[in-house]
Amino acid sequence: MADRDEVLAYARELLDLDSFRDYGPMGLQVVGSPTVQRIACGVSSSKELFERAAELGADLVIVHHGLLWENEPRTIDARMKGRLRILFDADITLAGYHLALDAPPDIGNNALLARALGIEPKRRFARVGFGGPLSEPSSLEHFLERVREVLGREPLVFDHGPERVRRVAVSTGGAARDLSEAAREGYDLFLTGEAEEPTLASARELGVHFVAGGHYATERLGIQALAGRLAERFALEWSFIELENPV
Numbered sequence: 001m002a003d004r005d006e007v008l009a010y011a012r013e014l015l016d017l018d019s020f021r022d023y024g025p026m027g028l029q030v031v032g033s034p035t036v037q038r039i040a041c042g043v044s045s046s047k048e049l050f051e052r053a054a055e056l057g058a059d060l061v062i063v064h065h066g067l068l069w070e071n072e073p074r075t076i077d078a079r080m081k082g083r084l085r086i087l088f089d090a091d092i093t094l095a096g097y098h099l100a101l102d103a104p105p106d107i108g109n110n111a112l113l114a115r116a117l118g119i120e121p122k123r124r125f126a127r128v129g130f131g132g133p134l135s136e137p138s139s140l141e142h143f144l145e146r147v148r149e150v151l152g153r154e155p156l157v158f159d160h161g162p163e164r165v166r167r168v169a170v171s172t173g174g175a176a177r178d179l180s181e182a183a184r185e186g187y188d189l190f191l192t193g194e195a196e197e198p199t200l201a202s203a204r205e206l207g208v209h210f211v212a213g214g215h216y217a218t219e220r221l222g223i224q225a226l227a228g229r230l231a232e233r234f235a236l237e238w239s240f241i242e243l244e245n246p247v
Contacts, residue, residue, distance in 0.1 A: 002035065002234035003035060004033065004034050007060065007230055007236075010233060010234075011095065016100065020100045022100070023069055024066060025096070027096070027097070029067050029094045030067065033060075037057075038060075038237040040062075040238070041223045042242075043243070043245075045083065049063070049241055050090075054086060058092060058239070060093045061093070062096070063096050064101055067080070099127075102173070103127075106225075107229060108128070110129045110170050111130050113191075114132065118134050118143075119131075120133055125171060125178070126171050128171065129170055132167065134166060137164045139164065155212055155214070157212075160206075160208065160210070161189055167186065168187060168189045168190070169181075170190075173219050174193055174215055176194060176210075177196065178190065179210055189210075192211075193212060193215035193219065214247065215247050216244075
């Protein structure tokens with residue numbers, strides 16, 4: 001068992017939260033039990049996630065996408081009320097880590113996904129992403145086989161880049177806007193979570209492959225790495241709650 005505030009302070013230091021300006025508060029979002037024995041983690045806040053965490057007996061839930069965002073209403077609506085009720089009734093603490101969990105070179109979403117796909121994350125790309133060479137040049141189809149294996153789903157592909165893929169940039173989630181930057185920096189392929197309406201034409205005109213592996217699917221690794229690190233540091237139990245999402 002560990003002190004909740006010590007666990008959260010360690011996560012703040014580990015992720016260097018104070019270095020990131022985000023779209024909402026990072027770290028503690030809902031106060032629950034002052035002690036932690038089990039951590040549950042998931043990609044996004046939801047009623048189902050919190051229900052599953054309560055069933056597991058979790059004292060602390062950590063997520064990539066928290067409850068509180070600057071662009072959402074301040075009103076506690078039915079959705080928010082239902083989510084908060086579960087957390088309050090189970091005395092669960094909620095902490096959210098967004099951009100600060102995308103960026104780290106060791107436990108961040110982008111670096112972990114890049115390495116899993118055979119990309120050496122040598123350079124920072126587009127604020128929180130990474131880019132670098134493949135371990136060896138590959139055909140697009142061979143690279144996509146690896147994407148399917150790692151993400152467990154069929155990606156959306158706009159195949160307008162070179163025949164051989166040598167350099168790949170990765171920025172998980174909703175980062176289709178960074179396609180132009182990938183082209184400017186000479187990458188053959190840009191991988192993110194989801195496309196925007198202009199993406200197809202941009203990929204065609206810029207001569208870059210665009211791969212969207214799913215917002216949810218591309219952001220599963222970081223939160224698990226963080227939970228594992230916290231559990232190891234404080235001798236806690238932890239679980240990842242998988243809630244499939246096609247987006």
